[in-house]
Amino acid sequence: MNQQNADIETRPTHKHERTPGEPVNRNEDANHELSVRVRDLKLWYGNNQALKNINIDIYQKNVTALIGPSGCGKSTFLRCLNRMNDLIRSVRIQGLIEMDGRDVNDAKMDEVALRRRVGMVFQKPNPFPKSIYENIAYAPRMHDLVSRKAEQDELVERALRDAGLWNEVKDKLQEPGTSLSGGQQQRLCIARAIAVKPDVILMDEPTSALDPISTATIEDLMDKLKKQFTIVTVTHNMQQAARVADYTAFFHLGELIEYNDTRMMFSNPHTKKAEDYITGRYG
Numbered sequence: 001m002n003q004q005n006a007d008i009e010t011r012p013t014h015k016h017e018r019t020p021g022e023p024v025n026r027n028e029d030a031n032h033e034l035s036v037r038v039r040d041l042k043l044w045y046g047n048n049q050a051l052k053n054i055n056i057d058i059y060q061k062n063v064t065a066l067i068g069p070s071g072c073g074k075s076t077f078l079r080c081l082n083r084m085n086d087l088i089r090s091v092r093i094q095g096l097i098e099m100d101g102r103d104v105n106d107a108k109m110d111e112v113a114l115r116r117r118v119g120m121v122f123q124k125p126n127p128f129p130k131s132i133y134e135n136i137a138y139a140p141r142m143h144d145l146v147s148r149k150a151e152q153d154e155l156v157e158r159a160l161r162d163a164g165l166w167n168e169v170k171d172k173l174q175e176p177g178t179s180l181s182g183g184q185q186q187r188l189c190i191a192r193a194i195a196v197k198p199d200v201i202l203m204d205e206p207t208s209a210l211d212p213i214s215t216a217t218i219e220d221l222m223d224k225l226k227k228q229f230t231i232v233t234v235t236h237n238m239q240q241a242a243r244v245a246d247y248t249a250f251f252h253l254g255e256l257i258e259y260n261d262t263r264m265m266f267s268n269p270h271t272k273k274a275e276d277y278i279t280g281r282y283g
């Protein structure tokens with residue numbers, strides 16, 4: 001073998017080896033700093049295994065959408081990220097969920113602090129039965145994030161502005177949160193979630209109870225909020241995933257089948273199961 005051929009044969013290939021949690025395609029415009037690292041996550045409700053060996057890297061300041069047919073484990077996975085499944089007695093979990101290098105399931109992890117860092121917005125808007133102002137101010141006070149009244153007022157205004165609700169409610173802050181429309185209530189819940197300055201916001205079908213205009217408002221909001229927060233959202237609406245998400249994870253029967261850059265997932269899915277789901281062959 002001459003020297004030139006030897007060089008060719010021993011030259012390392014620079015093909016990127018994907019680690020188990022990485023998406024199959026990277027969105028080069030996206031931020032790739034890690035927010036949540038999940039490895040070999042398994043979850044059982046009694047004898048029913050709802051999550052099987054989930055590996056995923058969720059990136060900071062991106063929107064990651066979880067899609068898949070009903071019962072495939074999307075909400076169960078979402079609830080693992082802030083340990084909401086701990087509230088269900090039959091649940092057993094194995095595997096690693098790491099945030100900032102710490103295992104969220106570690107016995108020493110303070111659950112209250114975790115839920116401050118990982119906020120949640122539910123399908124049905126659920127404001128507290130308190131004033132609009134108190135809906136926002138209550139948690140920051142509990143977490144000692146504000147001391148003076150002026151600071152609290154400022155934080156309430158900031159959160160409502162960031163949630164795109166300030167102009168609609170600034171003259172009626174003492175009215176009950178429940179007096180608002182459904183779409184406004186959902187933005188109030190988003191304002192409440194961001195008021196404690198979380199790192200991650202989990203959204204479980206945040207628009208499925210809303211009309212199309214309120215849905216569009218929340219989608220625009222997600223796009224703005226991802227500049228400050230990491231968002232993980234469950235949706236049944238594939239157009240919504242295509243519109244709002246940087247990355248999309250497709251679940252099926254408790255498995256994460258494909259995790260991909262959203263544009264690739266919808267234009268050129270990597271797996272037959274994802275393709276069949278996206279093209280409406282089952283749902």
Ligand SMILES: Nc1ncnc2c1ncn2[C@@H]1O[C@H](COP(=O)(O)OP(=O)(O)OP(=O)(O)O)[C@@H](O)[C@H]1O
Nearest residue numbers: 045048050068069070071072073074075076077088
């Ligand atoms: N609290 C619970 N107790 C027992 N089993 C549960 C519980 N919650 C979910 N499951 C089961 O876990 C599996 C996954 O459910 P999960 O709600 O996570 O799916 P999903 O993909 O979010 O569904 P959907 O799109 O219908 O909301 C299903 O088989 C479901 O029946």
